[in-house]
Amino acid sequence: MNAKQAAARAGLLAMFCYAPPALAFDPLFSQQGVSAGPGGNLIPDGQSCAFGALRGPLTLGEAVERALCHNPKTREAWADVKAQAAALGAARAAYLPTLSGSWQDVRDNSVSNVTDHPALSSNTAASVRSESLSLSWVLFDFGSRAAALKNASALFAAARATQDATLQAEFSAVSKDYYAAQAARGALEAARDIERVAGDSMAAAQARVDQGAAPITDALQAETQHEQAVFNLTKAEGDAQAALGTLASEIGFDPDLAVSVPAAGDGDAPDKAFNESIAQLIDDVKRAHPSVLAAQAQLEAALAKAEQTRAEGLPSVSLVGKYSRNNQPASLGLGIPTYPATGHDAYIGIQVTIPIFEGWGRHYQILQAEAEVERQRAEVDRVGQQVALDVWTSYQALRSATQNAAHSATMLQIARRSFDAAERRYQAGVGNILELLNTQTALATARQRRVQTLADWHDAKLQLASRLGRLEMGDTGVPPGLK
Known part of the structure; x- marks a missing residue:
């Protein structure tokens, strides 16, 4: 065989052994648990990660999909899963000849x-x-390869569970920003209405002053109230732009991108029915939350690593x-x-x-591995306590938000009726300006509180679902049993 023939054979061997990633060469089947995209199981095929320009009001579903695909945290978690899958393949390869x-x-x-x-x-x-x-x-080899494979399998499972937890957290975060943007838009619309009402009250007070039916102080107080409404309107406009910029950044755009969200409505009315007890929810989350599963997998990996370290010191x-x-x-x-x-x-x-003598290095490596096992056991307990506390606080927040949403609806109805009555009384000349301005302020507060409590309720639903690890695309955000 001459030099040219040998070089050609070497080139063919290199092409076979170092196939490019596009060929998806996976002879040891370690990549089967890797999702097609950073959206994981929430976006199964990864096809939804191809987005165009924003058109029309941004829906919550589209916002979540864009965030899951483009957020650096979800892409980092996806890359870690792929890296651990490759490590799993390398552990399986140890059983083959070289x-x-x-x-x-x-x-x-x-x-x-x-x-x-x-x-x-x-x-x-x-x-x-x-x-x-x-x-x-x-x-x-007295179990060294078996322990290494067990370690790699556990780390792969931990990476997948961590990806699921990351996706749940990002789902929750972008939903929170989305409802915050909706609340900011609602507050802006309420501020505009209040400014208009305050302008009408100022005009009515000025008309009565011009007619000699009211003192000049009525007009001045109404004008002051109108200026306050203008001030609140300007602040509401700034808050709305800040909330929309935060949402745009969350879904992968620059914050100065023009983003619009639909107005929040009362169509999805809060429901007081809670079918699952908090004790049952806490018990479930301590067993099945992705963060808990990730911590348990890390513990299994640490146990396997300690076993591998011991076995590597044997013949x-x-x-x-x-x-x-x-x-x-x-x-x-x-x-x-x-x-x-x-x-x-x-x-x-x-x-x-x-191995006859390794300078006591193996002894200290085993001690290090055993200490890591103890640390991972403590981490499992910490994560279990944390997810239980998160569920407890989110559950109570949802209960409070549900009650506050109902109270805000009643408060808004009363405030509107009070203002209408005070406005009619003032225009009829039997009411005073303080009564009108007080009911006007109460109406403004009730409108803003209604918008905020609805946003808080929607967010509380998704926060609890996220703490339970139950968020899915297309879900209303209410965990099963809490609808």
Whole structure:
């Protein structure tokens, strides 16, 4: 085989061994649990991650999909899953033999000058080629590879659970920003209405002053109230733009992008029915929340790592073999011409490797691994306590938000009726300006509180669903049993 043929074979071998990622070459089936995109199971096929420009009001579903696909945290979690899947493949590969080959073609020029004995001097030049194949296959190792595979499997499971927890958290975060933007828009619309009403009251007061039916202080108080409404309107406009900018950044755009959201309505009215007890919810979340599953998988990985560390200090049995050949020229002795020659070398056998003394390094590595197991056990307990507390606080927040939403509706009805009555009384000349302005202020407060309590209720639903790990695309955000 000449040099060109050898180079061609080496190129083909490299193409086979280092196939590009686009070919999805996965002979050890370690990539099967990796999602198609950063959206994970919430966006199963990854096809929804191809978005165009924003058109029309942004829906909550689209906002969530864009955030899950483009947020750096979700992409980082997805990359970690892919990395752990590759590590799992590497752990499975340890059960297979390794075969390495080498090929060399060199120009050998050897000169030897023997002083005062030119007959013994030599000057040879030759093209020397050599090829070799080496085989190594670990047959038995007292559980080191099994522990390494268990460790890699647990870390892969932990990465997937962490991705699920990250997606739940991002779902919750973008939903919170979405409802905050809706609340800001509602507050802006309420501020505009209040400014208009305050302007009408100011005009009515001025008309009564012009007619001599009211003192000038009525007009001045009404004007002051109107200026306050203008001030609140300006602030509401700034708050709305800030909330929309936060939402735009959350879904992967610059905050100065023009984003619009639909107005919040009363169509999805709060319901006071809670069918699951808080004790049951806490028990469920301590067993099935992605964060808990991730911590438990990390504990299993730490246990497997400790087992692997111990096993690596035990003997191993391997099958080894090698075949090599070359065309190194041969000579009978110093000063004798060289002659063309070929040679080969081959062996196959069993190799036993026994670690005898490692400077106590293995002992301390085992201590380190055991300490990591203790840390992971504490982490499992910490995460369990945290998710239980999160569910408790979110559950209470949802109950309070549900009650406050009902109270805000009643308050708004009363405030509107009070203002209408005070306005009619003032226009009829039987009411005073303080009564009108007080009911006007109460109406403004009730409108803003209604908008905010509805946003708080929607957010509280999704927050509880997120704490329970139950958020899904297309879900209303109410956990099963809490509708």
